[in-house]
Amino acid sequence: MLLATEHSGSKNADAKAKQNEHSCPHNHAVSCLDCRMGKICLPVALKDSDIVELDEIVKRGRILQKGDHIFRAADAFSSVYAIRSGYVKTYRLTEDGEEQITGFYFPGEVVGMDGISKSKHQSSAKALESAAVCEIPFGQFQNLTLKMPHLQTHFFQLMSQEITEEQQLVTLLSKKNAEERIATFLLTISARNAARSMSATNFRLPMSRTEMGNFLGLTVETVSRTLSRFAKQHLIDLNQKEVSIVEVEKLRLTANLDS
Amino acid sequence: MLLATEHSGSKNADAKAKQNEHSCPHNHAVSCLDCRMGKICLPVALKDSDIVELDEIVKRGRILQKGDHIFRAADAFSSVYAIRSGYVKTYRLTEDGEEQITGFYFPGEVVGMDGISKSKHQSSAKALESAAVCEIPFGQFQNLTLKMPHLQTHFFQLMSQEITEEQQLVTLLSKKNAEERIATFLLTISARNAARSMSATNFRLPMSRTEMGNFLGLTVETVSRTLSRFAKQHLIDLNQKEVSIVEVEKLRLTANLDS
DNA sequence: CGGCCGGTTGACTAATTTCAAGCAGGGTGG
DNA sequence: CCACCCTGCTTGAAATTAGTCAACCGGCCG
Numbered sequence: 001m002l003l004a005t006e007h008s009g010s011k012n013a014d015a016k017a018k019q020n021e022h023s024c025p026h027n028h029a030v031s032c033l034d035c036r037m038g039k040i041c042l043p044v045a046l047k048d049s050d051i052v053e054l055d056e057i058v059k060r061g062r063i064l065q066k067g068d069h070i071f072r073a074a075d076a077f078s079s080v081y082a083i084r085s086g087y088v089k090t091y092r093l094t095e096d097g098e099e100q101i102t103g104f105y106f107p108g109e110v111v112g113m114d115g116i117s118k119s120k121h122q123s124s125a126k127a128l129e130s131a132a133v134c135e136i137p138f139g140q141f142q143n144l145t146l147k148m149p150h151l152q153t154h155f156f157q158l159m160s161q162e163i164t165e166e167q168q169l170v171t172l173l174s175k176k177n178a179e180e181r182i183a184t185f186l187l188t189i190s191a192r193n194a195a196r197s198m199s200a201t202n203f204r205l206p207m208s209r210t211e212m213g214n215f216l217g218l219t220v221e222t223v224s225r226t227l228s229r230f231a232k233q234h235l236i237d238l239n240q241k242e243v244s245i246v247e248v249e250k251l252r253l254t255a256n257l258d259s
Numbered sequence: 260m261l262l263a264t265e266h267s268g269s270k271n272a273d274a275k276a277k278q279n280e281h282s283c284p285h286n287h288a289v290s291c292l293d294c295r296m297g298k299i300c301l302p303v304a305l306k307d308s309d310i311v312e313l314d315e316i317v318k319r320g321r322i323l324q325k326g327d328h329i330f331r332a333a334d335a336f337s338s339v340y341a342i343r344s345g346y347v348k349t350y351r352l353t354e355d356g357e358e359q360i361t362g363f364y365f366p367g368e369v370v371g372m373d374g375i376s377k378s379k380h381q382s383s384a385k386a387l388e389s390a391a392v393c394e395i396p397f398g399q400f401q402n403l404t405l406k407m408p409h410l411q412t413h414f415f416q417l418m419s420q421e422i423t424e425e426q427q428l429v430t431l432l433s434k435k436n437a438e439e440r441i442a443t444f445l446l447t448i449s450a451r452n453a454a455r456s457m458s459a460t461n462f463r464l465p466m467s468r469t470e471m472g473n474f475l476g477l478t479v480e481t482v483s484r485t486l487s488r489f490a491k492q493h494l495i496d497l498n499q500k501e502v503s504i505v506e507v508e509k510l511r512l513t514a515n516l517d518s
Numbered sequence: 519c520g521g522c523c524g525g526t527t528g529a530c531t532a533a534t535t536t537c538a539a540g541c542a543g544g545g546t547g548g
Numbered sequence: 549c550c551a552c553c554c555t556g557c558t559t560g561a562a563a564t565t566a567g568t569c570a571a572c573c574g575g576c577c578g
Contacts, residue, residue, distance in 0.1 A: 008264065041338040092426060100430040100440035123426065129434055142412070146405055153401070160375035167351060167373065167382065171359040172433035174476035178534070209557060217433035219535060224558055240557090255455035256355055439567065468525060479568060483526055499525090 001090075001103035002215075003172065003188050022120020031055045035084070053150070054144060059135040060084075064127040070111065072124040075113030079135045083107050087206035089094040089215075089253045092123045101215040104128070104207060105164075106192050110136075115157050128206045173217045174254065181216045182226045183255035186236065190245055201248070205241040230254075260349075260424040261361035261474075262431065262447050294343070305410045308424045313403060313410070318394040319343075323386040329370065331383040338373030338394045342366050345390025346465035348474075351382045360474040362424075363387070365451050369395075372418050387465045392502060432476045435515065441476045441485045442514035445495065447506055460507070464500040489513075 032055045033048065033062055046054070059079075064070065070081050073092055088105040105111050115121035116138070145152035172181055194200040205212070213223040230236045235251050237244040245251060305313070318338075323329065329340050332351055347364040361382055364370050374380035375397070404411035418432045431440055455460040463473070472482040489495045494510050496503040504510060 087428055094430055094434055100433055102426045114419055114422045117423060122423045141329040146408060149405060157376040160373055163373045163421050164376060164381045167361045170361055170428055171353055174359055175353055481566060
């Protein structure tokens with residue numbers, strides 16, 4: 001959902017990937033066993049034979065262009081989706097038709113779990129840039145969990161984490177001012193990148209300023225101004241969507257994360 | 260969590276209760292089979308024999324005084340809790356020690372699901388007034404779900420709904436102004452009461468103005484002023500914590516729920 | 519009785535939004 | 549190839565909403 005200080009990631013996620021270099025990261029047909037997302041995604045503490053079974057129900061290799069929907073609010077719910085590459089946003093429409101972004105999702109994360117309760121998706125999911133996702137048909141998946149308690153546990157944990165992350169977002173919206181929100185946001189992205197063995201200090205924001213503001217409960221103008229100010233204060237370097245975090249500690253202070 | 264326009268409740272929830280009038284609503288030892296919460300809580304689409312099994316693991320009859328905690332953030336997670344009577348709030352502390360209320364919970368609802376992911380509760384739950392809860396040890400419960408697919412499905416749905424409700428709260432905090440937030444809040448409580456066959460128009464707010472403001476991202480003063488204004492405009496009648504909704508439609512308009 | 523807490527109300531302040539204008543980059547069509 | 553336009557972003561100035569500070573009220577408890 002994007003808003004967690006803790007990394008759920010595993011530093012050695014790519015150890016296994018190295019062992020399987022025959023599977024190119026852009027080979028969308030690669031199996032769960034070889035997937036470079038490793039345990040970030042679903043397969044956790046499963047025997048290889050179990051993973052094979054899981055493999056059989058996962059529909060791999062759905063490719064999305066920027067702006068394509070994975071699913072839309074009110075669509076019948078049948079699957080959850082693991083993001084293999086690219087970035088995705090989820091959003092809902094308010095009563096008066098405005099978009100409210102409820103989360104940004106990174107590779108290895110799972111979207112669509114809010115559709116379970118009413119058998120209908122409650123939000124829409126859309127690719128921020130070209131992306132690839134694995135579809136996990138929920139009915140079959142659920143059957144599998146009955147045979148594989150670890151898999152069930154893992155999915156409970158995924159959902160539970162989603163709840164926790166939404167709660168953090170609630171807290172941010174309720175208590176933090178514009179500066180704190182944006183600093184927190186940047187640090188969150190940084191942490192998530194680190195969890196994926198990507199640079200924690202240099203990265204490209206996959207969303208527009210408008211989307212950032214929408215997610216953080218701010219106007220574009222406020223986002224723009226605040227980022228400019230951070231750059232002027234040399235907390236970050238800013239070049240369009242490219243961000244370098246220069247002064248992590250000061251940024252943490254601005255975010256009000258420690259002290 | 261409190262913030263859903265839809266009722267998950269069932270109007271005939273008390274039909275069964277009537278059949279079992281030997282079980283007084285204040286008899287905390289009553290079994291799940293007879294519990295007047297009926298399907299609002301967990302037992303859904305289960306055979307009576309299954310309910311008996313569920314019954315065996317549920318620890319009924321924990322009584323709480325106002326201010327007592329059900330669990331605290333950072334406590335080891337071992338159970339989720341169904342509220343049998345009374346009202347409960349959940350909250351987390353921000354980095355600088357302030358309380359952020361993340362939800363108000365009504366009888367029949369379940370708290371503690373955010374503790375699953377890290378085996379530690381991520382929030383605290385506290386009784387707003389005297390209350391009674393049923394403890395559901397999660398490990399045993401999970402074992403049960405492996406044998407009872409319907410029970411598993413129901414729990415997935417509960418968690419999914421929690422996610423949906425947090426998303427609605429996010430939208431409220433991000434997009435609505437003070438008036439809209441408070442009107443929405445009142446209507447939500449009204450709907451939840453209706454779902455429990457209680458009056459949709461006359462009820463007592465179980466929380467203080469401060470707690471309301473905290474939950475809605477507003478100060479006490481703003482809450483107080485806005486409620487006073489609603490009363491002056493005769494949208495509601497207000498007497499301390501007692502509220503009567505006088506003009507539902509106008510209130511809906513103010514909340515920006517239809518149009 | 520005094521003090522404290524929760525709630526209300528008023529006056530002032532400050533933060534963010536709103537409105538407005540301008541700029542840069544990318545794509546399209548003449 | 550250039551002009552034009554559109555979109556996304558930035559920046560400034562004015563407007564507005566909610567927050568802050570402060571005083572006061574009433575009920576409850578020691």
